[in-house]
Each structure stands twice: as structure tokens, then as C-alpha cells.
Amino acid sequence: MMSWRRLLSPRRLGHTGAEPVTPTRNPFQKDWDRVVFCSAFRRLQDKTQVHSLPESDYVRNRLTHSLEVSSVGRSLGAQVGEVVAQRAELREDLGGITAAEFGHIVAAACIGHDIGNPPFGHFGEATVQHWFRSGAGAVYLEGLSAAQRADLLAFEGNAQGFRVLTRLQNWRDAGGLRLTCATLGTFMKYPHGSLAADPAHPKFGFFQAEADAFAEVADAAGLLALGGGRHARHPLTYLVEAADDICYSVVDVEDGFKLGRIGFDDAESRLRRLLPMLPPRYGEIEDKPWRIAYLRAKAIGGLIDQAVEVFLRHEQEILAGSFSGDLLSRTPSAPHLAEIAGFTRERIFETRDRFQTEVMGGEILVSLLEAFCAAHAAFERAGGNEAELAPRDRALLRLMPRQPDPAAARYDWLLDVTDHVSGMTDSYALKQFQRLRGLQ
Template sequence: MNWEQLLSLKRFGDTNKRIRKEQDETRLGFEVDYDRVIFSSEFRSLQDKTQVIPLSQTDFVHTRLTHSLEVSVVGRSLGRLVGQKVLEKYPHLENVHGYQANDFGAIVAAAALAHDIGNPPFGHSGEKAVGEYFKTGEGQKFKAHLTAKEYQDLCDFEGNANGFKILTENRAGRKGGLRLSYATLGAFMKYPKESLPKKPTKHIADKKYGFFQSDKDAFVDVANELGLLKRSDSDISFSRHPLAFLVEAADDICYTIIDFEDGINLGLIQEEYALEYLSKIIRDRIKPENYYALSTKADRIGYLRALAIGTLINEAVDIFMEYEASILKGTFDTALLDKSKYEAQINDIIKISIEKVYQSKDVIEKEIAGYRVLSELLNVFIGAVNNSYNNNASNYDKLILHLLPENNSITNDSLYLRILSVCRIVANMSDSYAILLFNKIKGINIA
């Protein structure tokens, strides 16, 4: 892979390339990507989607929206710092093509902003809840009528694949989806493969999948435009865009440190743990007199969090540049922070967060409710859509269809596309709206 091709300014849906030196510096194409994500309706819905801890009356809990904004800020810093070093290593990128360090930052920031845009409601269990409906629930009956890869798309419903569809899906009057640059789409694609074979290798890019079968042509188009390397002759699988490693690192840094911070501020984790574990990461930067001068727990934890994030940003940049050549060759096969000298400390923090936060009563209760809500919505909506297609819809089915947004795919001749469309409609709901519809369908709280 080469950076000139990887930094493509061409927009999805364009037929012509865009030249960096011809860009308007006051409205750079990569920065437009950020704007288009943040003004999308799908991004706005993240304000009412659980990150980890269910929404409460406190100011501490992160939603998918605040998490995405923070990941984007960290990603921008990672991209700019890497950009400076890449331009030093390959000066022709700046001297001949006109690329700037901020271009790298803008690409990573936009991709990071969108990284959770396709995730279902109810936190990390949302994807599993959708998948379980097809693996062990009523959705098992569709297996015999779908290809293996189509069925796997549903059984392992993937927020990353849904996000790729949101960013690229053609709509009436909107060819190319949000019309983002190919570079930003490439940085977004953490898992550039289809749903089968499942985890064919231990390579980080094979951990999950990145597109539905309905979007494989669009995915291959992006991969080819960017010059991503093919990793399989029989199935669709490519190497990662190098900047996808930075998007992943930004996410890893934020959820590791900030979920830990949330747990402390909510009283789920003792403050002493923060000083004990975070100080191991920031021991060369922390100033005890500054820490103890802060009068509130939130300020003290915020101080430690800021130092920890800064330390891990610098660490991730150094690792990226150390392995930059193998990343371009597609042979680097782990997350950046897996190479960190702080890996043991990071794992200790995550272990505590799992025990004290992710497995806390409030989180588990929310996830249990999510399974029930999503399963019921899928069952009712898929039934109504398929009954309507088969011309045997009941009056109840017809009423249910009025609850669904306009979507041409729900009338498609393809069973796979109809089911996938319903899954995506449900996945794009906010927590509150999904609960509201569930209650209406069940006849709960009806005045």
C-alpha cells in the first residue's frame, strides 16, 4: 500500500478523483467528512444510546454520543502526530502532493466520530441480542432460506457493518450515502472482511466483519480505490487501511480510561484504585502536589485521566511509526496498544472495569431488558413485513407497518434484504424509542 492512494480525497459516489493541491484550505474535504457525520440523523440518535452504564440522573455517564466525540478528539491528536512523522519520512507527500499533518488528523477524527454510528441500542449487548434472535430465537426458521453468509450476517449482527451501510447507502436523491472521502471510509473499516469465514486467522482484522452481503460491491470499490491488499483468494478480505489502527487505538484508549473514570465517579470503583492503577501509566508525568491540591474526586480523577490519555496517545504514535512499514505491507496483525509497554496496566484496568462496572447490577438489568425489547421488536416487525410481502398480512400486521419508517427494502423480493432492513431499523433506534415501541406493542402504559 502507498500513502498517496490511501489518502484519497475522492468522495464515495464520485467518478473523478480529487487532487489535494486543488483543495480549498478553508473547507478541506476531509474536514467536510466530519461535518457530514455530525449532522446525520444516525449520529444524533447516539445521544440516547447506552455506552456501558445506563443513563442516570448524574452528569457522569457517557452515552454513545459523548464517547464518540471523545474518541474523535483523541483520534485527531493521534492522526496529526502520525501525520507529522509520516510527512517527515515521505516528504514528497507534502512537497509534491500538498498533504498536511492536519489531513491525517481530520481523516482519523471523522472516522472515529462515526465508529459507533451503526451500533444498536442497549450498549454492548445490543449486537448480541439481535444475533441471538437468529441463532437461538424465532429467527432460526430463516436459516434454510438464506445463504450461509447472509445468515451469518444476522447471527453476528455487526455494528461496524451497519455503520458502513449508513455511511455509503444510496437513497433517493442521495447517491453515495453521506458521500465521505474514500480515505475516511477506509479508516472507518476496522474489519475489512465478510462474515464468513469467521475468524480465519488471529490477525486483528479478522476479529469481526465489516460489511453485510448487501454491501460487498461498495466495500470492494472502497478497498480497490485505496489500494488495500487482498488477504484471500476465495473470500472478500483485505488488509486494514493504516489509519484504521489509529481509530481503533483512540477507541481503546477512551473506553479503557473513561469507562474506568465513570465507574469511579459513580462509586462503583474506589478512588484509591485510580491512583494505584493510573499512576503506573503516568508515573513519569504526575505531579503529586497538583493531584492533592484538587478538592473534588471528579477533578482528581479528571487530572489522572488526562495524563493517562496523553501518555497512551504518545505511546500509540511511537508504536505506529515503529511498525509503519509492516502496516503498509499488511503484515502487522495486532492492535497498537497490544504492543504497548503499558499493556499489563491496561489489562488490569479493564479487568476491574469488567468486574465493577460492566457486570454491575444496573448494567446487567439494562442488558437483560435490551434482549427482551429487541427480540420482541424484531419478531413483530419481521413478521409483519414478511406477511405483507406474502399478501397475508393481518389487520394487526398492517397497523405494525405504520410504525416503520419509509424503507424500500422492506418490500424487496429478497428475504435477506427484508430481514436485514428490519434489523437495521431496530438497530438505528435510540434506547428510549425502542422501549417506547416495545411498550406500545405490548399494550403497556397506554393511556
């Protein structure tokens, strides 16, 4: 059984002590601030959420989506924390943590939940996987360990996000942003490495390069070891997942309406199904976009309450690591959310424009991966002697954020390349591709 006191650990990754939890600005609020002020978070403003390079400024991108998820996550955490913190048997065990701190932890984990996503959304993630599995990248996996190969064959935005937070940002300081173990544990949606992933759903939470960082987080937060290299989720991770699911389910309808791909009647009817009754004030709103925005807000509020109720009902199972599935699938709104997902997939996702953008995105990412990996491979064959490289390869290596280390193992420089490419925004990746092709 996991303990709330350890789960809420304010100890920072790479530190031995823990910061005091004060009401003015606690360590978990600082976690949120550190993510918001880092460059990887700012780049989310030009990364695909649903619509790659959208034609409208009114739809969400990864940055606005992350802010909305964090807002919902704060409400979910605070509502759960209010009940947990009031239980007499837990008051001393919480070590001074209040409902507000629960909210801050979930909000901090939410704000960074998409920070490792590559350009062009999940399509970009799948493109990197396929390039290593069946494309020109397969040749570079020779000589790697089974776990290292699995990291690249199933390249995962969640694992990349953990790498960004714990290594790539503020890289001179061990621990990256040095977030608290409570926040990093909550961030970890899949608390296992690539070899321990379910073959049917090969999601994982950290690369082998960050295995030690995860072990430190798991130990400090008291994540329950399940065997086979797997751990139970941090209980608050279920709230991060719920916040993400609530936001993209509901706001996809609003974005589809704003783009003209979903009519008003279709958008209104689907959002109304998420409400037990139509709010009295709804009839006072005449403007259709404001009507949809009002229903979206009410739907989100209702789903927050439902998710909290499910969490509290199953708290002991969650702490024991025996809870399966997600929170929203057990709410009364689950059938309506499933219907919305199918409807938006047809109207928003499976469109000719989207497929055209994905063709472009695939060409961009494959070309960038091929160019940078070929340059590093040439550097490896030359034993680190740049004088032996073709001028183009030398120039490509100069474009890397850090100059290559002649002593670097192949796995390390492959991660350097995926770091560089996955960290690009959609627009920057397009610009680099055009320069690579001599078009700009």
C-alpha cells in the first residue's frame, strides 16, 4: 500500500533534503513555474495539438492545451485533496500538506504532460518509430542492447518528456529542472521502461538513459513495485490523465465548430449530453460561439466532479496499485465521451487536409532524421576526426545544440538526434527541411 506522505514528497530530484512546504509559495508551485519558464514549454506554442499548422488562430495548440489541462488538473487535485486531508487518520501522515498542495502537484505535472511530443503530434511520434523499425534508421540499431533498441523502436513522447524535465532543460545541473519527486511521480503516466511495456500497447515512461532518475523518483515517492520492471502509478497520475482526457474530448468539439467542420446543432447536442440539465442562463446567450463556449465550460465542470467521485470511491485500490483503467471510463458520461470521440475522429481527424499535412510532416521528419544520423555515423566512422567528414556533414553537426562527443556511444548520439528533432516546432522543422533541400 502506498503512503500519501511519501507520495507527496517535496524532495527535489538530485537533492538529498526536502524544501519546507509553506503556504506562500510551496515547492510544487515552484515546479509549475520552472516548467512554464523553460524553453521546451514555450516551443509548445507551435506544436500540433489536433490541427497541424492550423488556418485559424482560435484553435488550440500544445501550449494552450497544456495550460487548460493544468487548470482542470488543479481543480481535480484540490477537490481530491480536500477529502483526503480531512480524514482524521491521515492528518499527521500528510506532513502539513493541504488540499491546495494536492492541486499544485497535479497542475505542475499537467503543465508538462506534453512537453516531450515531437513536431506534428502523434503522427510525428509514429514516424520516428517507423523510421527506426522499417526505414533507414534500422541500420543504426546494430550493437545496441535490447532495452536501447526498444527505446528507439517504440520512441515515446512520454519518455521524451521525462528526459526533457530531468536532463535536457538546465542540462548542466544534474536532475534537469530539479522538480519535486511528487510532481515527477505524478507526471509519470507509464512507470516502466520500454522492455516492460505491454506489447499490445507499447507505451513507456522513461528511456534507459533516465532509468536511474526514475529509480530515484520511485524510491522517494514510494511508488509500489509490481515486478517485471513495472511500478504502480502515482495515484495523482490518474487525475492528470483525467484532466487531459476531459480537455481534449470537450474542446475538440469547440475547435471543430470554430473551424467550420462541425455544425452548431451537432456541437450543441453533444455537449448538452454531458450535462444532467441545461443551465438556466443558457437561454440568455444569443451568440452561437458563446453558447458553445458556455456549454464547454459547464461540461468540463461536470466531468471534474464525476472524476473526483470515482477517484475517492476507489482510493484504496489506487493506493494498493490494483486499480485498472482510467477514471472517466467509470463515470456516467463515459458513453457520451466515447460517442464524441468517434464523431470528432470522423469530422476532424480523418480529413483530406489532415492527411495532406501528415504526408508533409512525414517527409520532413524522415529527411531530418536521415541527415543528422548520417552525419553522426560519419563522425563515428571517422573516429571523431572532423577533418575527414564531408563539408555537409560538418555543417549538420554544427547545427546540433551541442557538439558531438567523439567518445559518445551510438545510443547516446541517437538520443541526441531524436532530442534535436523532437524538440523542434512544426514551423522550425519545416524551415530546416526546406534549407536541407536547398529551397530557402
